[in-house]
Amino acid sequence: MAEVTTNRKTISTSLPLLTRQKQYFDQAYAEIDLMLNGEATADLKRAVFLTENAASDGTMDYTTFCNQVARIVSLLKAQMKAENLPANDPLAINQIVYRFMCDTLTIATDGKTITTYPKTYDFNDPFGIRDIRQLFVSKLIKTGKGQCKSLPLLFLILVQELGGEAWLSFSPSHSFIKYKDESGQLRNLELTSGVAVSDSWIVGSGYVKVASITSGIYLDTLNTQQVIANCLVDLSVYYSWRFGKQDIQMGHDEFNLKCLNRAIAIHPTNIHALLGKSDYYTVLLNYAAAKKGYKTEKQVLADPVTAAIFKDRNKLYALTDNLGYEYFGEAEYQQWLKTLDPQPQPE
Numbered sequence: 001m002a003e004v005t006t007n008r009k010t011i012s013t014s015l016p017l018l019t020r021q022k023q024y025f026d027q028a029y030a031e032i033d034l035m036l037n038g039e040a041t042a043d044l045k046r047a048v049f050l051t052e053n054a055a056s057d058g059t060m061d062y063t064t065f066c067n068q069v070a071r072i073v074s075l076l077k078a079q080m081k082a083e084n085l086p087a088n089d090p091l092a093i094n095q096i097v098y099r100f101m102c103d104t105l106t107i108a109t110d111g112k113t114i115t116t117y118p119k120t121y122d123f124n125d126p127f128g129i130r131d132i133r134q135l136f137v138s139k140l141i142k143t144g145k146g147q148c149k150s151l152p153l154l155f156l157i158l159v160q161e162l163g164g165e166a167w168l169s170f171s172p173s174h175s176f177i178k179y180k181d182e183s184g185q186l187r188n189l190e191l192t193s194g195v196a197v198s199d200s201w202i203v204g205s206g207y208v209k210v211a212s213i214t215s216g217i218y219l220d221t222l223n224t225q226q227v228i229a230n231c232l233v234d235l236s237v238y239y240s241w242r243f244g245k246q247d248i249q250m251g252h253d254e255f256n257l258k259c260l261n262r263a264i265a266i267h268p269t270n271i272h273a274l275l276g277k278s279d280y281y282t283v284l285l286n287y288a289a290a291k292k293g294y295k296t297e298k299q300v301l302a303d304p305v306t307a308a309i310f311k312d313r314n315k316l317y318a319l320t321d322n323l324g325y326e327y328f329g330e331a332e333y334q335q336w337l338k339t340l341d342p343q344p345q346p347e
Contacts, residue, residue: 001268004277004315013288013305015253018243022255024054025239029259032235035228036266042224045069045157047231052136055238060138068141073161075116076100078109093164094179094189097155102194119144119151121192127173132241135234148174151191156227167221168230170271172207172328178221186221212324217271229266232259233273248290252283271325278316285309 028050034040035047045066053060076096077087085092099105105116122145128135137153140146146154152168152175159166167178169188176197177189190197199219202208212218222230236259244251257280263273288306289299300306 001319004312004319013284013309015249015284015287018239018249018251018253018255022054022239022243024058025235025242025255028054028235029232029255029262032228032231033262036225036262042228044153044160044224044228044231047228048137048153048157051231051235051238052133052138054235055132055136055242057242065138068138069157069161072100072141072158075105075107075109075114076158076162079105079107082108088163090165090180091182093159093162094166097158097162097164098189100158101151101155101191117144118194119146119154119191121145121151122147128241132238148176148192152177153227155189155191160224167223168227169219169221171202171218172326207326207328209324209326211322212271212326215323216269217323217325220269222267226267226270229263230270230272232263233270233276235259236276248283248287250279250283252280256280269323271320271323274316274320274323275325278313278320281309281313281316285313 031040031050032047035042046062049060049062049065053062080087080092080096085096100116101119103118107114107116119140122134122143125131125134126147133139135147135149137146137150137157140150140154155177156166156168165180166189169176169178174192177191178186179189181187188197188199188202202219203210203213208218213220236256239255239259240251256276260273260277260280263270264277267273285300285306288309289295292299292303292306294300294303294306297310300310
């Protein structure tokens with residue numbers, strides 16, 4: 001792991017820069033890096049905004065985003081007060097945020113009655129393949145529809161704003177919330193369907209290997225710093241979506257590698273960062289081989305430059321395999337998702 005997760009530059013070949021008009025991506029990286037260095041407050045709300053604003057070409061307004069979040073927080077505080085829930089109790093905070101996400105709340109505030117409705121799963125492009133903005137927290141706040149990326153992130157932002165405690169956790173192509181119950185035991189909140197599930201149920205679904213739990217890539221609790229580091233993985237994905245083309249580079253250049261390496265430095269077993277880095281080296285190898293006119297593995301291995309890329313790529317492949325990763329695509333995910341909800345889902 002130390003060998004393949006290092007930031008050390010072992011080869012001179014690099015991918016051409018996709019664009020020079022990436023100031024919002026550079027700004028997002030710089031601010032998130034300050035959070036990870038401890039030179040700025042670790043603010044998940046700000047980190048999420050920075051990544052989404054970069055992908056939106058700087059058209060988003062942070063004050064508006066903060067006001068939207070603050071409005072929700074104000075409503076939840078009013079409801080907690082009305083129900084005599086202790087404002088600083090982590091369990092009470094998790095419960096009220098969970099109810100906001102998954103239930104209907106009727107809240108009396110400022111002489112008015114406000115009704116909030118459950119946030120629902122958006123089956124329209126849930127992986128953001130056609131439009132990455134489908135994954136945005138800002139889109140979830142606006143429409144009330146999200147998926148396994150935006151729903152847990154909004155939950156965590158609200159918990160953080162209320163002063164509570166909860167954790168993000170990964171399973172294959174999925175993320176969910178972990179929190180502590182009355183006895184201090186970790187429980188899982190599945191926000192895509194509004195149900196609680198156990199670790200054993202997730203393992204029993206058949207897509208989580210024992211090795212992936214042991215290694216920590218799945219079912220582990222990510223702290224705030226690790227979740228913010230994962231925002232850099234998102235930033236890399238958004239960068240590829242914004243500036244990439246269906247060509248040999250596939251939306252990759254040195255910016256992706258910088259984001260992924262920084263995320264890995266904070267969270268060495270972040271499977272999304274490791275997979276992103278292996279994708280980068282796959283693209284780099286294809287680019288370098290094509291540039292030199294190599295068509296066979298023998299030619300690639302005979303050249304010290306392409307041989308080094310080949311070996312680095314294969315080390316990353318081996319690492320993700322040994323950590324217990326197994327591919328879990330959109331079709332498999334959609335079928336698995338239906339097992340969480342007794343209600344029939346659209347095909």
